[in-house]
Amino acid sequence: MIYGEVLTAIRERIGLSQIQVAKILNISNSLYARYEKEIQIMPIKHLNTLCNYYNFSFDKMFNLTDVKNYNNIKKVIDKKIAGERLKSFRKDYKITQVDLANFLNTSHSVIAAYESGKTLITTSFLYAICKTYKVSADYLLGRIDKKPF
Numbered sequence: 648m649i650y651g652e653v654l655t656a657i658r659e660r661i662g663l664s665q666i667q668v669a670k671i672l673n674i675s676n677s678l679y680a681r682y683e684k685e686i687q688i689m690p691i692k693h694l695n696t697l698c699n700y701y702n703f704s705f706d707k708m709f710n711l712t713d714v715k716n717y718n719n720i721k722k723v724i725d726k727k728i729a730g731e732r733l734k735s736f737r738k739d740y741k742i743t744q745v746d747l748a749n750f751l752n753t754s755h756s757v758i759a760a761y762e763s764g765k766t767l768i769t770t771s772f773l774y775a776i777c778k779t780y781k782v783s784a785d786y787l788l789g790r791i792d793k794k795p796f
Contacts, residue, residue, distance in 0.1 A: 649709070649710050650685070650689070650694065650708045650709060650774075651682070651683050651684055651685040653703075653707070653708050653710070654668075654682070654683050654689075654697065654708075655683050657701050657703065658683075661701075665679050665680055665683065668697070671696065671697070671700060672693050672696055672697070674693070688769070688770050688771050689770060690769075690770060691724065691767055691768065691769070691770050691773065691788070692724075692767070694708065694770060695722075695723075695724055695788075695790075699722045702715075702716050703715060703716060704716050704717055704720070704784075704785050704790075705773075705783075705784035705785045705788065705790065706777075706783050706784055706785050706795070708784075709774055709777060709778070709784055711777055711778070711781075711783065711784065711796075712783075712795065712796060714795065717785060717790075717791045717795065719791070719792070720785065720790050720791055721789060721790045721791070722790075724767065724788050724789060724790065725764075725789050726764040726765070726766065726767050727764035728764075728788075728789030729761070729764070729767060729768060729787065729788050729789050730761055730762045730763055730764035730765075731762070731764070732786065732787045732788070732789055733758075733761055733762050733768060733776075733787060734762040736776070736780070736782060736787060737758075737762075740780060744758040744759060744762070747776075750775070750779075751772045751775060751776075753772070768787075768788075773787065773788070781796065782794070783795050783796060
């Protein structure tokens with residue numbers, strides 16, 4: 648992934664310390680440092696908080712587009728909408744749950760849990776899908792209503 652470089656650049660550009668960002672996320676400074684260095688993968692909920700705080704899109708954070716932000720972005724991620732969008736993506740690309748699970752090296756029951764809205768997709772799985780299939784993370788998460796690319 649490459650969001651760590653983007654997080655560092657944005658934080659430094661606006662003059663925040665890692666300690667200040669950790670406080671925004673209500674986590675320890677050492678954990679935030681691991682996220683920024685990509686030693687540990689930042690959960691979607693924390694990335695969403697920072698995307699909202701910085702007025703930045705997931706797509707830009709993941710280097711999927713040069714668009715910094717979209718109009719009418721939703722600040723809260725709804726697991727049900729994200730699940731429906733993932734299922735729709737899978738069907739549009741004619742991918743079974745088993746095929747997607749194999750691609751992501753997980754079980755089909757994990758994919759089913761995402762699609763039913765029981766759990767939110769992990770950052771690494773979201774990134775892999777978006778990067779491979781050239782789809783918008785903001786759209787899949789339900790932050791925007793129209794596919795931007």
